[in-house]
Amino acid sequence: MPMDLRRHDDALDSPAATRALPRGAARALHKGQQTRAAILDAALGLASHMGLEGLSIGALAEVMQMSKSGVFAHFGSREELQISVIREYHRRFEDEVFFPAVRQPRGLPRLRAMFENWLKRVSVEIDSGCIYISGAVEFDDRPGPVRDALAGMVCDWHAAMERAIRLAVEEGHLRTDTDAEQMLFELHGLILALHHDARFLRRPGALDRARRGFDRILARYATAGAASAPVAEPAAPARRARR
Amino acid sequence: MPMDLRRHDDALDSPAATRALPRGAARALHKGQQTRAAILDAALGLASHMGLEGLSIGALAEVMQMSKSGVFAHFGSREELQISVIREYHRRFEDEVFFPAVRQPRGLPRLRAMFENWLKRVSVEIDSGCIYISGAVEFDDRPGPVRDALAGMVCDWHAAMERAIRLAVEEGHLRTDTDAEQMLFELHGLILALHHDARFLRRPGALDRARRGFDRILARYATAGAASAPVAEPAAPARRARR
Numbered sequence: 001m002p003m004d005l006r007r008h009d010d011a012l013d014s015p016a017a018t019r020a021l022p023r024g025a026a027r028a029l030h031k032g033q034q035t036r037a038a039i040l041d042a043a044l045g046l047a048s049h050m051g052l053e054g055l056s057i058g059a060l061a062e063v064m065q066m067s068k069s070g071v072f073a074h075f076g077s078r079e080e081l082q083i084s085v086i087r088e089y090h091r092r093f094e095d096e097v098f099f100p101a102v103r104q105p106r107g108l109p110r111l112r113a114m115f116e117n118w119l120k121r122v123s124v125e126i127d128s129g130c131i132y133i134s135g136a137v138e139f140d141d142r143p144g145p146v147r148d149a150l151a152g153m154v155c156d157w158h159a160a161m162e163r164a165i166r167l168a169v170e171e172g173h174l175r176t177d178t179d180a181e182q183m184l185f186e187l188h189g190l191i192l193a194l195h196h197d198a199r200f201l202r203r204p205g206a207l208d209r210a211r212r213g214f215d216r217i218l219a220r221y222a223t224a225g226a227a228s229a230p231v232a233e234p235a236a237p238a239r240r241a242r243r
Numbered sequence: 244m245p246m247d248l249r250r251h252d253d254a255l256d257s258p259a260a261t262r263a264l265p266r267g268a269a270r271a272l273h274k275g276q277q278t279r280a281a282i283l284d285a286a287l288g289l290a291s292h293m294g295l296e297g298l299s300i301g302a303l304a305e306v307m308q309m310s311k312s313g314v315f316a317h318f319g320s321r322e323e324l325q326i327s328v329i330r331e332y333h334r335r336f337e338d339e340v341f342f343p344a345v346r347q348p349r350g351l352p353r354l355r356a357m358f359e360n361w362l363k364r365v366s367v368e369i370d371s372g373c374i375y376i377s378g379a380v381e382f383d384d385r386p387g388p389v390r391d392a393l394a395g396m397v398c399d400w401h402a403a404m405e406r407a408i409r410l411a412v413e414e415g416h417l418r419t420d421t422d423a424e425q426m427l428f429e430l431h432g433l434i435l436a437l438h439h440d441a442r443f444l445r446r447p448g449a450l451d452r453a454r455r456g457f458d459r460i461l462a463r464y465a466t467a468g469a470a471s472a473p474v475a476e477p478a479a480p481a482r483r484a485r486r
Contacts, residue, residue, distance in 0.1 A: 049384060129384065136443040137380040141292060141372065151444055185440065185452040186459075189432025192439060197428065200379040201394055209428040216429075216463060 036074045039064055043085045044092075048128040052082050052146065053138050083149045089131045090153040097121050098160060107171030108218075108226055111164045115187060115214055122191055123207055126198045132157075133195050158184060173226040186217050279317045282307055286328045287335075291371040295325050295389065296381050326392045332374045333396040340364050341403060350414030351461075351469055354407045358430060358457055365434055366450055369441045375400075376438050401427060416469040429460050 042063045047055045057078055061068045075081035097120075101113035122130055132154055139147035165180040174183075190213040197206040285306045290298050300321055304311045318324035344356035365373055375397055382390040408423040417426075433456040440449040 051381075129380075134380045136439055137372075137377045138294075140443040155444065182452055182455060185436050185449070186429075186433070186456050188439070189434075189436035189456065190429070191432075192435035193428050193432035196379055196431070196435060200383040201398065206428070209425055212425060213429050213432065220459060220463070 039074055040084060040088050044088055047085050047131055051138050052135050055082060079146055082146045086149045086153060107168045108173040111168050114164050118191060119210055122195050130195060174221045175223050178221045183221055282317055283327060283331050287331055290328050290374055294381050295378050298325060322389055325389045329392045329396060350411045351416040354411050357407050361434060362453055365438050373438060417464045418466050421464045426464055
């Protein structure tokens with residue numbers, strides 16, 4: 001990357017360029033960023049439906065009605081494209097799931113909001129597929145930078161959930177002997193079962209089962225005093241899992 | 244299929260054939276079955292590593308050192324091959340997970356054995372991948388006979404687990420208000436979380452987490468009298484999830 005930037009700098013060294021380009025270069029950069037964002041958006045859509053491995057520069061060029069070399073100019077390789085898609089997915093996941101939840105008070109309200117937002121996100125993805133879940137299956141035996149990027153993002157999110165569980169213990173909402181990793185493992189299981197039953201089996205009621213599972217897990221770990229914990233604002237109803 | 248058989252019958256109509264072939268034909272049939280079984284075995288190995296969609300007649304012919312048309316003679320199409328692989332996987336799953344468990348007494352011992360054998364199966368598959376789990380992700384938005392075959396097998400197994408839960412209620416080992424579908428949903432979540440954490444994240448301890456999750460779910464649904472239920476023979480230790 002620094003190499004590329006230097007090359008652009010060199011091009012700006014000619015006197016004509018230094019006079020004429022700054023404004024045009026800024027506009028070109030801006031347009032370049034817009035194109036890149038549009039390609040990334042299309043790539044995310046493709047990857048949700050066909051998997052990260054289904055993503056190819058060729059298919060993307062077709063969707064974008066661009067030349068392959070045009071797409072290549074923004075993402076130097078298929079691998080770079082896949083990693084950029086994972087990063088973009090993560091950014092959106094944080095925007096929808098994480099950031100709205102951390103505005104809730106620490107403890108159970110925040111933990112509930114995180115889980116509920118996660119459920120909602122997966123429910124919306126019943127029709128498109130969740131890149132974290134499908135990517136985990138696609139890359140579980142393909143070591144390399146794409147798998148590492150994906151695993152890194154998933155671990156980041158798991159760590160955030162675990163932190164929320166520990167905070168709920170500190171706040172006195174969950175029992176002091178709560179095994180945060182174990183609780184996270186069980187919550188994640190509910191999310192995976194929801195994705196499986198609603199998306200693959202098209203089984204109705206999976207969203208309710210996941211919510212009921214959360215309440216049961218909570219009932220096991222919550223302290224007697226947790227009932228008095230402030231309750232998070234009820235979230236807007238998510239798009240329902242397809243029947 | 245009946246058409247093919249009739250064509251063979253016609254070939255046997257010549258007097259020489261009727262004298263010479265019966266024994267040879269039987270041997271050829273036997274050899275044909277052996278070849279088919281060997282191809283299926285190789286196909287199962289390929290599908291476990293590369294997914295059902297990664298399965299191709301060409302790749303299989305290479306592994307088997309056969310011609311493509313040789314493989315084609317046994318499986319008329321890629322789809323038929325995929326479905327045969329799913330059936331074979333299901334047969335082995337039943338042999339390892341279901342049949343040994345139904346020899347246990349009804350109720351908790353049988354339910355425990357079914358879950359434990361399921362765990363063991365998935366643990367062994369940490370290195371190869373579980374066709375049920377990876378197939379669910381591969382085919383969740385690809386309607387057709389392969390998806391239907393896969394979903395049918397998964398539903399069969401879920402139904403067997405649910406039956407075991409209901410029997411445990413009838414035996415008085417689980418509370419009469421046990422929601423069997425809900426309990427199955429939660430147990431399946433543990434299996435999926437184990438597969439995800441051990442296979443994709445290579446996180447140690449996932450097998451223990453799944454077992455602990457089972458005990459916690461059981462503690463919630465079990466009756467006070469369940470402690471006196473006969474305990475299943477402890478299963479031989481499963482191959483551990485890779486650290």
